[in-house]
Amino acid sequence: MVTLTACGGEATDAPVNSGGPGFPVSIASALGTTTISAAPERVVTLGWGSTEAAIALGVIPVGMRDMSSNTGTGDGILPWVQDALGDQKPELLTEKSDAIPYERIAALRPDLILSVQSGLTPGQYEKLTQIAPTVAQPGKNWQTSWQDQTTIVGKALGKSDAAAKLVEQGEKRLADVKASHPEFTGKTVASFSATAPGSLGYYFDTDPRVQMLAAMGFTPLLALTALRESAPAGKFAAQVSWENVSKYSADVLTAWFLEKGMQSDTESNPTFRNLRAVQRGAYVPVVDPPLVFAVSSPNVLNLQWMLDRFVPQLSKAAKAAG
Numbered sequence: 001m002v003t004l005t006a007c008g009g010e011a012t013d014a015p016v017n018s019g020g021p022g023f024p025v026s027i028a029s030a031l032g033t034t035t036i037s038a039a040p041e042r043v044v045t046l047g048w049g050s051t052e053a054a055i056a057l058g059v060i061p062v063g064m065r066d067m068s069s070n071t072g073t074g075d076g077i078l079p080w081v082q083d084a085l086g087d088q089k090p091e092l093l094t095e096k097s098d099a100i101p102y103e104r105i106a107a108l109r110p111d112l113i114l115s116v117q118s119g120l121t122p123g124q125y126e127k128l129t130q131i132a133p134t135v136a137q138p139g140k141n142w143q144t145s146w147q148d149q150t151t152i153v154g155k156a157l158g159k160s161d162a163a164a165k166l167v168e169q170g171e172k173r174l175a176d177v178k179a180s181h182p183e184f185t186g187k188t189v190a191s192f193s194a195t196a197p198g199s200l201g202y203y204f205d206t207d208p209r210v211q212m213l214a215a216m217g218f219t220p221l222l223a224l225t226a227l228r229e230s231a232p233a234g235k236f237a238a239q240v241s242w243e244n245v246s247k248y249s250a251d252v253l254t255a256w257f258l259e260k261g262m263q264s265d266t267e268s269n270p271t272f273r274n275l276r277a278v279q280r281g282a283y284v285p286v287v288d289p290p291l292v293f294a295v296s297s298p299n300v301l302n303l304q305w306m307l308d309r310f311v312p313q314l315s316k317a318a319k320a321a322g
Contacts, residue, residue, distance in 0.1 A: 022158035029116075029136040031125040036133050039158045040112035044105055044132070046095055047118025049146065052301035053153035054114060055084045057162055063108045066092035072289035079290055080302045100124055106131045116152045117144040117297065143236050145208055146170065150300045166300050173303060174215040177311055183318040184217035190224060190250035192240075194257060194266045199239040202248055204228035207236045212298050213254070216314070221250040242271050251321040252314065253277035254284045256292040263287065282321035284313045 024037045044063040045051040051064040066076040076092045077085070091108060093101050097119055105113070105128070113134040119141035120128070128134040135156050137144055144152075147167045154163020178184065191209050192200040203209050205220040205228060214220055227248075231238045240248060253275065257263035263285065266272055277283045286292050294306035 020158060022155075022160065025155060025158070027135050027152065027156055029125075029138050030140075031120060031122055031136040032129070034129070034133045034135055036112060036156055038111075040110075040156070042108065042110045042112070043157075044093070044108055044110040044113045046093070046100070046113065046115040047120070047137075048142075048297045049117035049144065049149040049299040050114035050153055051081060052299040053116070053150045053163075054157065055081065056150070056166055056300045057154055057157055057159045059157055059159075060085065060088050061090045062110060063091040063093050063105060065095045067293070070289055070293040078293060078302070080294075080305045084301060100128070102127055102131065112156060114153055114156060116149050117142065117299075140234055140236065143206070143208065145211065146299045146303065170300055170303050171215075173307060174212070177307060178215070178217040181217060181311070181315055181318070183315060187218055187251040187318050187321055188221045189213050189218035189252045189254065190221040190248050191254045192248075193237070193255065194262050195259075196239075197262075197265060199241045200245055200248075200255075200266070201237045202227060202240050203237045204231070204235075208298060209254075209296055212295075213314075216311070218252065218318075221248060223248050242269060245271050246275065249276045251277060252282045252284070252317045254286065254295070254314075254317075256286040256296060258287075258289065258292060260287075277317070277321065280320050280322065282317040284310075284317045286310070286313075 020039045023039060024035055026033055026035045042062045043054055043059055045054055045061045046065055051061060054061055067078050068074050068076040071078055093104055095101065110132040113128050113132050115134065115136050116138065118137050120136045125134060125136050135152060138148060138152060150163045150167050154160045189210070190202060191213070192202045194200055202224060205224040210220050210224065227238050272278060286295050291306065291309055294302040295310055298306060
């Protein structure tokens with residue numbers, strides 16, 4: 001277990017032994033516990049969601065993950081983040097699961113590193129903590145809910161009350177969707193991605209994508225629970241071969257694709273074409289890169305942006321399902 005002291009300055013109106021209201025604060029993660037002694041002034045955000053949570057709480061990172069592969073435009077900044085940033089330009093950090101730019105991060109002189117929705121390894125976490133206090137994922141890799149992302153980042157920034165209000169507002173948005181779309185109630189739903197030939201990757205009932213659909217009123221397909229229970233620990237999805245895909249036939253089916261050829265191959269497969277949702281027009285493919293990201297990783301900043309674009313498609317599908 002690692003305990004660190006942040007290098008941020010003390011608030012001028014706080015006692016000399018305090019880092020300001022809410023500090024010092026200790027935050028536990030799956031990889032260790034970090035103590036932040038004062039309100040951070042130079043924050044770096046890695047993984048998914050930490051950037052958005054910090055910005056939603058009024059803190060602009062000095063460095064954040066380059067999202068070029070998810071923007072569809074190659075500029076590295078997702079549209080809801082760009083809208084919030086305005087003219088401010090944090091440094092973009094090229095980060096991959098097996099390659100973190102430690103030297104570039106250190107050069108930014110951060111006093112806090114946030115990576116709450118990620119898959120940091122113990123070795124990566126140790127190296128990052130040598131640069132600055134680091135808050136990693138709280139549990140399973142890439143499985144931090146948007147609510148927990150917001151709550152954890154809020155605690156790290158000394159903004160827990162503001163974070164709680166953001167969570168409350170987001171949950172109300174989802175509740176409003178459920179109330180205004182009774183066609184979702186009682187409909188089973190499943191979500192998959194297609195990234196390799198020969199199978200579809202179905203997300204478990206506990207995955208944030210599926211949990212978001214459940215919050216809107218859908219019922220996760222029961223077979224997704226059995227799929228999770230039969231999978232190795234730590235996974236959030238499993239590949240299902242074509243001969244077994246028919247076992248995961250939900251009333252409404254959602255999917256994402258980032259490659260047109262893969263979408264075409266999937267949708268032309270006879271097994272896929274025979275699925276109940278596909279036959280009834282209750283299938284929702286998502287292909288716009290930013291929307292793919294927002295649906296795959298909902299967060300406090302992209303939630304409304306995503307709902308505005310995704311819910312009309314879901315409503316059409318749910319009505320077609322009968």
